[in-house]
Amino acid sequence: MGQTLWACVICLFCAPAWCQQDIVDVLWRSQDQRLQAQAPAEADSAAAATLRRSFDSLLKTMQPAPVVELRVTRGPLLAETLQGHIIVANESLAALPEPARLFILAHELGHVVQQHWLRTALLYQKWVPGAVTPAQTDPVAASLTREASALAHEHEFAADAFAAQRLQVLGIDRQELLAIFFQLGVVHDSATHPGTRKRMASLRARGFAAER
Numbered sequence: 001m002g003q004t005l006w007a008c009v010i011c012l013f014c015a016p017a018w019c020q021q022d023i024v025d026v027l028w029r030s031q032d033q034r035l036q037a038q039a040p041a042e043a044d045s046a047a048a049a050t051l052r053r054s055f056d057s058l059l060k061t062m063q064p065a066p067v068v069e070l071r072v073t074r075g076p077l078l079a080e081t082l083q084g085h086i087i088v089a090n091e092s093l094a095a096l097p098e099p100a101r102l103f104i105l106a107h108e109l110g111h112v113v114q115q116h117w118l119r120t121a122l123l124y125q126k127w128v129p130g131a132v133t134p135a136q137t138d139p140v141a142a143s144l145t146r147e148a149s150a151l152a153h154e155h156e157f158a159a160d161a162f163a164a165q166r167l168q169v170l171g172i173d174r175q176e177l178l179a180i181f182f183q184l185g186v187v188h189d190s191a192t193h194p195g196t197r198k199r200m201a202s203l204r205a206r207g208f209a210a211e212r
């Protein structure tokens with residue numbers, strides 16, 4: 001998320017009307033734009049029904065039930081949690097084997113219940129406590145970007161661990177968890193996401209994934 005947010009902050013320098021907003025307003029608006037950009041799937045499609053069934057089976061394992069909304073979409077985005085409680089999930093997830101679909105949805109639920117949106121907002125607010133202006137943001141840009149990236153990676157590992165735990169509750173074993181990562185394909189590190197190798201290592205360190 002960090003890169004997107006920072007790009008948005010930079011954009012604001014061209015939008016004087018927003019300059020008196022604080023950084024959390026900016027984050028919220030940025031995520032609102034991402035939400036509005038998602039095309040909804042047909043509400044009664046078989047794919048949407050499959051996703052909602054998987055999602056409901058996860059929610060049944062969670063006490064208390066989290067405040068969360070699932071939006072099934074079409075387009076390039078696979079899955080993301082926005083504004084802390086809205087999970088956007090692509091209808092193409094319906095074509096995955098059930099354990100892989102459960103893992104992706106449970107990962108996003110992890111972001112919700114572990115309040116990653118709030119923690120991210122607090123980090124940005126720490127570095128940009130007042131109005132968003134170049135004078136405020138320029139001197140801290142490098143430090144904020146570095147910390148936001150580290151926090152985003154930490155959140156990914158934590159969401160994976162949460163997902164692995166949910167899958168265990170549903171009876172999906174450690175070997176299957178390893179298979180899920182292979183089905184999803186190998187991804188390299190980015191500013192916001194650790195790559196597959198680090199995610200698997202993190203799960204192994206927490207005792208979730210089987211050894212190769």
Ligand SMILES: [Zn+2]
Pocket residue numbers: 107108111155156159
């Ligand atoms: Zn994530």
